[in-house]
Amino acid sequence: MTTSNRSASSLVDASASALRATATDDSSAVARPSRRGAGGSKAWWAARRGWLFVIPALVAYIMFVVYPLFLGVQYSFYKWNGVGPAEFIGVANYLRVFTDPDLLASIGNAFILIAFFTIIPVSSGLMLATLIRSIKPGPFSSASQAILFLPQIIPLAAAGIAWSWMYAQTGAVNQILTLFGLGGITRPWLGDFQTALPAVGLIGSWVLTGLCTVLFLTGISKIDSALFEAARLDGAGWFREFISVTVPGVRQEIAVLTTITIIAALSSFDIIYTTTLGGPGRSTLVPGISIYRIGFTQSDVGLASAFGIVLMILVLACVLPIQRLSRERD
C-alpha cells in the first residue's frame, strides 16, 4: 500500500500525523475569517457538516467501548455479585488484584508468555527472514509464504485444539521424542506443572513466527541492496552484515511486531481456554482467564472489572515505551 500507511504504522506515529494534520488545519483556520466574511455562516456550516460523517462511528465506539470502559471502572469500586445490591468498597478490589496469589500468578504467567509470544517469534522470524531472503520469487516462495501464514488464518481456539492433541500422552510430540531416543522425558505436556506454561507458550510461538518472518521479509526487501553489497565488499561476514545492515533496516518492523506480540501475550485467552483453562493448578492461569472465572464463575463482578482495568493499564505501560523508543531512534 501507500507509504503513508506505513508511516502511520503505530499508535504514536499516527497521532503524530494527527498533529501534523491539525497543523494544516490551523493554517487554514488562519485564512478562514476572511473567507467567512464573504461566505457568512454558510462556510461555517460547511466545515462542520463533516461531523455528520463521524457521528455513526463515534456513536458505535462510545456505546460499545467507551461506555463499557466507564462501566468497568465504576464496577471496580463496588462489591457486586451481578444480581443483588452493590456495595461501595473503594479501592479494595485493586488491593486484592495486587495481593491475591492467584491473580499475581496470572500476571506473572502473562509476562513469562512474552518470552514465547514475543522474544521467540520476533528473533527467530528475523533470523529466518535473513536466511531465506535469497530465495527467488516464484511458486516455491509464494507457497511457503502461504504456509507460514496458515496459523494466522485458523482461529486460535483451533490451534489450541490441534496442539492439545500434539501434546497428549499418546500425541505426536511424545512420539517424535521417542523416535529420537528421548522416550525418558515423554509426558502429558499440558498436564505437568513444570511444562504446561512453556508448552502453551510454544503454541503462541507457532502462531506468530510465520507472521514475523513474512513481515521481516518484506522489510528486508525494502532495504537498499547496495547496502548489502557494500557490506560484503568491505569483507563483512554473515553476522556482521546482519547486525550492521539488516537489523537497523528493519527497526520499524521490530517495533511493530514487538508491540502486537506483547499485546497478544498479555491478553491471551483463546489458546489457554481450549488447552488448559489455566490448569494444572494455576500454572497456566493468565489475566484473561482469571477475569472470566472471577466474573462469571465466582460472580465477583467488582474484582473482575478491577482486574480488567489493571490489565488494560499493563498493556499500555508495556506498549507505549516501545512506541516511544522506536520513534526516538528514527
Next chain:
Amino acid sequence: MIVNRSEAIIGRIVLVLVLILTLIPLANMASAALQPAGENPVGLTWPSDPQWGNFVEAFQTGHVVELMTSSAFIVLGVVPISLLFGTLAGYALGNLRVPGARFLLIFFLVGLTIPFEALMIPLYYEMQGFGLLNTQWAVILPLIGLYMPFSVVWMRAHFVNMPRELSEAARVDGATTLQEFRRIQIPLAVPPLSALAILLFLWTWNQFLLPVVLISDPLKRTVAGSLTYFQGQYSTSIPLLNAGALIIIAPAIIVFLIFQRQFIKALLQGAVKG
C-alpha cells in the same frame, strides 16, 4: 545481492524445516481425523484405512450447517456496517478535516490498545440491560464498536493522502460533499476497503472471547466460539473432535487459498497498523 552458495542452501533447508514444523499440527489433525472413531489414535500415523465417514458424522452431529449460518450472520452483521461507518469517519477526518479532527483521531487511537478482556464484564451487563444476551446481536453490536478505532484509523490513512485538488475539482463542478464521497472518493478507496473487509471478516469469523462470554448457546456463536462445544461433544473421541475442528476451519482456509495474495497483503498491513 551477493549471497554465498552455502548460505542459499542453508536458507532453503531451514525454510523447509520451518514449513514442516508449521504443517505438522495441521497434518496431525488430519491424520487423527481419519482414524477409526472408537479408538484412541497414536501420534502422527499414516491413516492406512482412512475413515472419511468421520467427517460425515462430525458434519451431522456437530450441527455444522447451523454453526456456519450463525457465523455468516454475525459476519454480515459486523463487516458491512463497520466498513460504512469507518469509511465515513475516515473520510471526514482525513479529507474534510473537520474542526476537532485531531482530538477525534486521538480519541479513536486510544481504543486501539484496549484488550477485549478489559471490556468483557461490562459488555456482558450492558447486553443484559439491552435484553440481547444469548443472541447474535450481543456479539455483532460490540464488535462494530470494538473494530471502529481500527477501521477509522485505517480509512483515514487512505483519505489523508488523497490530493485535495480532487475534491476541489469536484466542488467546482458543483458536486455536493455526499456526491463527491460516493462518486469520486469511494471508487478510489476500493483497495484499502477490500483489505479492511478481509481483516474484519477474519477477525469476526475467528472471534472467540465475545461469543463464549455473551452467547451461552454454542450453536448461535461464531465457528471459533463453537469449538468449545466440539470439545465437550467429542471429549471421548479424538478422531471426531479433529474431524469436526477441521470442517470448522476449512472455509476460512479455502477462502484464504483463493485470495492468498490479498490476504497476505491485508494481514501484513494490518499488523503494521495495528
